[in-house]
Amino acid sequence: MYLCIGETFALNDEQGISYLEITSFSNEKLKNISNLKEKKHRESAGLFFLEGYREILRAHKSGKVRFQNLLFSPECFLGENETALIREIGAKAIKVPKKLFEKISYRDRPDGLIATAHFFPIDLDTFQKKFQTHRNKKPVLVIEGVEKPGNLGTILRTAEGAGFHTVLVADPRLDLFNPNVIRASTGALFSLDVFLGETENIYSILQKNEYRTLAVTPEAKKLYFDADLKGKIALVFGSEQYGLSPYARSHSDEYFSLPMYGEADSLNLAMSAGIVMYEVIRQGLQK
Amino acid sequence: MYLCIGETFALNDEQGISYLEITSFSNEKLKNISNLKEKKHRESAGLFFLEGYREILRAHKSGKVRFQNLLFSPECFLGENETALIREIGAKAIKVPKKLFEKISYRDRPDGLIATAHFFPIDLDTFQKKFQTHRNKKPVLVIEGVEKPGNLGTILRTAEGAGFHTVLVADPRLDLFNPNVIRASTGALFSLDVFLGETENIYSILQKNEYRTLAVTPEAKKLYFDADLKGKIALVFGSEQYGLSPYARSHSDEYFSLPMYGEADSLNLAMSAGIVMYEVIRQGLQK
Numbered sequence: 001m002y003l004c005i006g007e008t009f010a011l012n013d014e015q016g017i018s019y020l021e022i023t024s025f026s027n028e029k030l031k032n033i034s035n036l037k038e039k040k041h042r043e044s045a046g047l048f049f050l051e052g053y054r055e056i057l058r059a060h061k062s063g064k065v066r067f068q069n070l071l072f073s074p075e076c077f078l079g080e081n082e083t084a085l086i087r088e089i090g091a092k093a094i095k096v097p098k099k100l101f102e103k104i105s106y107r108d109r110p111d112g113l114i115a116t117a118h119f120f121p122i123d124l125d126t127f128q129k130k131f132q133t134h135r136n137k138k139p140v141l142v143i144e145g146v147e148k149p150g151n152l153g154t155i156l157r158t159a160e161g162a163g164f165h166t167v168l169v170a171d172p173r174l175d176l177f178n179p180n181v182i183r184a185s186t187g188a189l190f191s192l193d194v195f196l197g198e199t200e201n202i203y204s205i206l207q208k209n210e211y212r213t214l215a216v217t218p219e220a221k222k223l224y225f226d227a228d229l230k231g232k233i234a235l236v237f238g239s240e241q242y243g244l245s246p247y248a249r250s251h252s253d254e255y256f257s258l259p260m261y262g263e264a265d266s267l268n269l270a271m272s273a274g275i276v277m278y279e280v281i282r283q284g285l286q287k
Numbered sequence: 288m289y290l291c292i293g294e295t296f297a298l299n300d301e302q303g304i305s306y307l308e309i310t311s312f313s314n315e316k317l318k319n320i321s322n323l324k325e326k327k328h329r330e331s332a333g334l335f336f337l338e339g340y341r342e343i344l345r346a347h348k349s350g351k352v353r354f355q356n357l358l359f360s361p362e363c364f365l366g367e368n369e370t371a372l373i374r375e376i377g378a379k380a381i382k383v384p385k386k387l388f389e390k391i392s393y394r395d396r397p398d399g400l401i402a403t404a405h406f407f408p409i410d411l412d413t414f415q416k417k418f419q420t421h422r423n424k425k426p427v428l429v430i431e432g433v434e435k436p437g438n439l440g441t442i443l444r445t446a447e448g449a450g451f452h453t454v455l456v457a458d459p460r461l462d463l464f465n466p467n468v469i470r471a472s473t474g475a476l477f478s479l480d481v482f483l484g485e486t487e488n489i490y491s492i493l494q495k496n497e498y499r500t501l502a503v504t505p506e507a508k509k510l511y512f513d514a515d516l517k518g519k520i521a522l523v524f525g526s527e528q529y530g531l532s533p534y535a536r537s538h539s540d541e542y543f544s545l546p547m548y549g550e551a552d553s554l555n556l557a558m559s560a561g562i563v564m565y566e567v568i569r570q571g572l573q574k
Contacts, residue, residue, distance in 0.1 A: 058550060061550075154555055154558065157551060157554070157555065158554055158555070158558055160548065160549040160550065160551045161545075161547050161548060161549065161551035161553075161554050162548065163546075163548030163549065186551075187550075188549070188550075188551065191549060191550050192549075223572070223573075225569040225572075225573050226573065258448075258565070259450075259568055259572065260448050261447065261448060261449065261450030262447040262448065262450065262475070262478060262479075263345060263348075263447065263474075263475075263478050264444060264447045264448035264473075264475065266448075267444070267445055267448050267561070268441055268444065268445070270558070271441065271445055271557070271558065271561045274554070274558045274561060274562055275561055275562055275565045278545070278562045278566075279565075279569070281546055282512040282566070285510070285512075285546065286510075286512050286513065
């Protein structure tokens with residue numbers, strides 16, 4: 001057992017977790033964890049910040065996330081399984097009082113668990129290897145230039161619900177490890193295969209694997225439900241503000257749109273993606 | 288021309304707008320406007336707060352919104368038509384400097400227009416009259432117990448895009464005039480017929496008008512695309528956290544669910560509603 005400024009090390013035998021107890025926000029370790037909410041700190045540390053029992057559980061179950069620290073505050077726990085999860089993950093555990101936890105949390109109602117974890121590979125080389133090994137035949141989603149973390153997170157959550165396994169994010173205007181992507185995805189960022197690259201490279205891999213690229217754009221006359229969405233397809237969506245990239249606009253195999261009524265000039269990006277992904281399900285399942 | 292503390296009254300002949308100029312946040316008029324972001328102040332004043340060129344334009348075009356004040360800050364304008372809109376609306380105009388405007392705004396990037404307007408009728412009596420006069424045959428959306436303003440706003444925006452005219456909000460856990468409902472709806476709150484009531488009363492009116500109530504719940508075995516969504520139907524969705532109310536759970540004509548894969552246990556409420564509304568379009572339009 002050792003002691004240093006603002007820290008207490010203790011082994012809690014009862015719960016089987018050994019943890020460091022920190023009670024001051026000026027502690028360097030806490031500052032480093034809290035800083036990971038910002039992109040520049042994530043990039044220099046190669047670590048990201050994830051919060052919430054559900055998200056951490058799913059990151060752990062995915063097998064692809066290597067944890068560094070696990071911050072916990074039992075006063076905030078909402079369930080019964082938090083301690084078991086901390087034990088199972090085996091990362092360096094740090095106990096903090098509720099007030100301190102709330103200061104580090106980015107949620108309105110924190111549930112007492114925050115983790116830091118190492119970046120995992122999201123490059124296209126990794127994607128290509130995985131894709132070829134798996135001889136993927138599942139539909140794939142391509143999201144270009146996405147700007148809003150909440151939108152990307154919702155897209156990932158919906159993609160998982162719709163049975164998609166792979167989401168390729170092309171030239172995004174956000175950081176994939178943004179805590180709001182993780183939150184809105186409810187952890188689907190970990191359970192899905194999510195990769196990052198340039199549209200041109202993504203198209204090249206998809207074409208090599210005999211995928212049809214089907215791009216959604218309001219100018220297309222064909223409606224999405226009149227398109228054949230079976231087989232090896234990649235659905236391609238452009239950014240909230242600018243739509244499809246020039247490359248996708250001229251290199252996709254087919255184009256279609258969603259019907260739009262009233263004074264609405266567009267749907268939310270995540271909504272459009274969800275509607276078309278569920279049409280893929282319908283075409284595959286309907287009797 | 289008159290002058291009082293912190294206010295200057297001027298007639299800008301060039302633009303044809305007469306306005307009051309206020310430069311101090313401690314001015315009572317500004318405080319009253321800013322307060323309308325909070326429910327208690329909206330309720331005691333019978334007024335709501337709406338921000339943004341697009342939202343104010345759509346509120347004006349709807350014909351159902353009676354404006355009180357129009358706060359503007361030309362330094363924040365993003366377009367060319369703001370002055371014309373202020374002139375056309377003819378509400379009491381108040382000019383404020385950018386810094387003051389940003390203080391009152393609830394947006395990250397304010398576009399220089401904020402209005403206050405009188406509540407418009409959203410009760411079921413008004414709905415019933417309108418419904419019977421119109422001999423409505425269009426599909427209707429019923430949203431029960433909704434908690435998140437952003438969800439309701441997104442639902443309204445999507446409902447408009449999907450060609451729905453009427454959204455009935457049953458026993459919500461939010462205020463319909465919450466600025467975040469208006470923002471996420473991009474103004475669809477004004478262009479659609481949106482009414483508020485209790486599920487039981489809503490069902491009673493729908494049944495009198497020979498509408499079928501089709502409720503979405505994860506326990507139902509039937510999938511939404513296997514249901515007949517043509518004709519006079521009301522799609523019913525429960526709250527984010529609790530799902531359908533006990534009344535809707537036992538008094539609807541049919542029940543169905545959305546298929547769900549992976550570890551996802553649910554979709555976002557707005558997403559589910561959007562997916563099913565677009566299936567209504569597909570069944571009506573597909574060749």
